[in-house]
Amino acid sequence: MKKKLLSLLSVSLLLLSLPVMPASAAIPATFTVDLANQYRSVTHVASGSLYGLAGEGRPSDSLIAPTKPKMFTQMAPNGGQLPNGETVPIGDALKVAPIAARNGAAVTIRMPDIYSNFPYQWLSWADWYSKVDTMVNARLASGATNIYGYELWNEPDWTWKSAAGTFLDGWKNTYLRVKTLDTATKTIGPSYSRYEESWMRNFLTYAKANNVLPDIISWHELGNTVADTWTIKAHIAAYRQIELDLGISPRPISINEYGVPNEEGVPGGMVRYFAQFEREGVDTATAAFWFRPGRLSNIVTDAGTANGGWWLYKWYGDMSGQMAMTTPVSTSSLALDGIASVDNAKGTVHVVFGGGSGDHTIVIKGFGSVSKFSGNAHVKLEATPWLGVDTAVSSPASVFEGDYAITNGQINVPVTKMNASWGYHLTITPAAGSNNNLYEAENATVNRANLFSNASASNGKYIGQIDYNDSYVQFTVNAAAAGVYNLDVRYANGTNANSNQSLSVNGGTVATLTYPVTGGWLSAGHVGTLSTSVSLNAGSNTIRFTKGASGYTELDYIQLMPKPAYKERVEAEKAEINQAAVHDGGYASEARYVGGIDYADSYVQFTVNAPSAGTYTMDVGYANGTTGNSTHYLSINGGAASIVTYAATGGWINAVPNIGYRKILTLTVTLQAGANTIRFTKGAAGYAELDYIEVR
Known part of the structure; x- marks a missing residue:
């Protein structure tokens, strides 16, 4: 089906002599979504944060609600935590519970945050018991119905004081004290600062022997470097094996602090955590606290507006229905990963991804399992940048829209010039689009050239053998208004030198395009993207690519976007x-x-x-x-x-x-x-x- 242009501008069709950007020669790495493998319901498990709520209006409900948070970890009732130089407490769990409730979220009570200092300053068992009684009684008196559980201690591997005895005995004493007062609310622990096999095995062995097993198991995934992100899958598998070895029934897992400081809020980094928590069956996860409270762990600016990271969480919140299995580009290095959902009732697929740079191919397969899809899929791609914590991003960037033919239950969507810190969002629906700006070469008018198929090509097809003086590929595009457009050309030049094509618009002035080598042809997955600019008339326009004076070039698609004011x-x-x-x-x-x-x-x-x-x-x-x-x-x-x-x-x-x-x-x-x-x-x-x- 011919693709139509999104909000194209018009005027005279005159090529602009702006610099041509060089191509990327690497074979695009593939990220795969399998719609047929719908492995769990959408619950937005990783959308919460530690100290993300500071009080009414911090942040506003308009920023909280679209992210669909599942759980927040907050300070103990009447706590005094003042971390990172704060001058006011950072969000009492019971005071913010109504805010969380009206936005669909539960709250974890972090009990040791009743102390004002961190690391916590232990006084005595009598003092601690008094504090526990005060917190539990306050929780019971509150009548709150959205308390996820009591987190009995936080990072005991380095914050528990030897003056209080061993942490294992401290866990038992606190657990029994809490359960004596409140048998209904769940307990959460041990909340180690990292997953350590020996610590977890010893803790669970002791807890089972003493009948003080936590209702919800927890630890933190903070990592020493961003590379530690990839150990999460192994940690969860190791924990589940301990349960099997000890005969403990499976517990919900709460990773109630996650994220390396340098990735906090950064879309391309955070989405990798989302992906692992979803695929590995985590129940809840809250982003860590490295910056300021009341800012949903760094996705809200100091002025109380959305930054680039907020849009990643908003896209996560847009998901509904079932999670669909994703396969990352790598499981041993930091690379492209993401999450996907399919809503069979709505006929909508969402794919949220990031962490990759350069050119990638997003493969979405299994459309046969989604009843509303047949023939074509309409695809819209958006991107959200990371411009810093306190730089507002009023909306994501619209990258392209196009209709893709579903072949053997699958579409292949190239995403070029990715930025590793940015986040990306594909929205896929069955209906043909009316706002398209991506034009496939196989749908153009072709003379003395041939159609080929390859999985690396957009829509699985491209035009090659544009080898003769009268060879051309002519696209018809529809411009809604006059103006200058950025033109991206996805191509392959498998020769060992630059190649040329002639470009004309509406039969007007001919310009020469020079294509750098791509290291091979599209048949082997080698592609590049060349960027230039054109000026378009209102209404229908033709853009013709003709064999140039030197070399050979294959064409996959062209993409047009209105050229913004210079910045x-x-x-x-x-x-x-x-x-x-x-x-x-x-x-x-x-x-x-x-x-x-x-x-x-x-x-x-x-x-x-x-x-x-x-x-x-x-x-x-x-x-x-x-x-x-x-x-x-x-x-x-x-x-x-x-x-x-x-x-x-x-x-x-x-x-x-x-x-x-x-x-x-x-x-x-x-x-x-x-x-x-x-x-x-x-x-x-x-x-x-x-x-x-x-x-x-």
């Missing part, structure tokens, strides 16, 4: 760097930044391409953790340096305990048409870290 964002870690270092940091845009710009010859040099000569506005994302102003020297295109002054931000981007302090400085700069270099050099006063620049 170019360049991450500091992708700039030219001298005598400085790149660091990971969840508070930074794309989770990386440049620090250590501390020497006379330290610099960070950005390159931006301005559409014309003139004056531009430039935002600089920075941190100045000193107590006064700091400076850099700023030089544009090698010209005379000016002084940039950075006000103190109260800390560094990764200030302990990973509480970020990035701010934005807005400058006016004069640029030439085309490429410009913008260099920041260590100044005469203080120090500053750089996150990104954005020129507009």
Whole structure:
């Protein structure tokens, strides 16, 4: 079926001579969704957070409800926890329980948070028993119906005090005290700071022997590095084996703290946790607390708005029906992974994924098991960026829409130029779309060229052997309004040198496209994406690709998007760097930044391409953790340096305990048409870290 264009603009069809972006030559890695393997009901197990609720309006219900939280872990009733420099308590479990309830969530009571210090400052058993009695009686008096359970202690492997005896005896004493007062509410533990086989086996052996087994088993998946994410599956399997070995009935698993600090809120990192918790049957999981309370674990900005991470959780909340099995690109390294759901009644499939970079193919199979699908599937792809904790993202970016023919119960959807820190969302419905902007080459008008099939191609088909002077592939696109469009061409050039094609719009001026090599042909899965721009008339337009003067090229599809007003964002870690270092940091845009710009010859040099000569506005994302102003020297295109002054931000981007302090400085700069270099050099006063620049 011919694909139609989403909100295309119009005017004269004139090719623009903008730079062509080079292609990616790697064979796209495959991420697979099996709709026929519907393995559990959608319950949004990983959508909760630790201290995610601070009180009424912190955050607003409009931010909580769309994420469909299942459970929040919160401070004990009348607790005094003041972590990370807080000046007010961080959310009493019973006080926020009504907020959680009206948003469909349960609450865990973290009992040791009744202490004001962390690590907890033990006083005596008499004191602890008094605190336990106070907490349980408050819970009973509250009448709350959405209490998930009592977490008897938190991270006992390092917070339990030897003055209180062994933790195992402490668990038994506390368990029996709680159950004497409240037999109905479940107990949760042991809540070790990490999964350790010997700890868990010893704990369960003791608990079974003393008849004090927790109703819900818990531990934390915080990891020492992001690579530890991939141990979650092994940890759950090992735990289930202990249950079998000891003859313990299966317990619900609550991973009531998860996430490496540098990934907190970052869509491409968090979705890998979602995927493992869902596939391995975890009952609840709450994102860890590394930053500020009342912000759903870092997906709400300091101004109380959604950031890029919130949209990932919102897409998770959009899921309904049954979870569909996913197969990650790798289970031994950090790569693309995600989750999927299928609602048979609605005929809607959601796929949420991230953590990959470059080009990938999303394979969705098993459509035969979903009654509403036959013939074609309409696919919409959205993306959410990670621009830092306190950068609002008002809506995700619309990447493409298209109709895919279902062949043998399967569609193959290429996703190109992925960013590892971003999140992505496919919405798939049976109906043909009216807002498409993706055009398959096999649906175009083809002359002296041939149709081929391959799983690596979009829709499984592409056009090759465009080898003769009169060979061409002509797309008909429909523009709703006048304007300039970004044109992406997915292609293969299996020669050992650049190849050419001629491009004309509505029979007008011919331009030459140059395709870098892709290391092979589409028949072997080698593809690239070339980007340029065109100007389109209102209504119907033709875009023709003709055999060029040198080499050969195969065509898979073209994609058109209205070209926005000029804005170019360049991450500091992708700039030219001298005598400085790149660091990971969840508070930074794309989770990386440049620090250590501390020497006379330290610099960070950005390159931006301005559409014309003139004056531009430039935002600089920075941190100045000193107590006064700091400076850099700023030089544009090698010209005379000016002084940039950075006000103190109260800390560094990764200030302990990973509480970020990035701010934005807005400058006016004069640029030439085309490429410009913008260099920041260590100044005469203080120090500053750089996150990104954005020129507009």
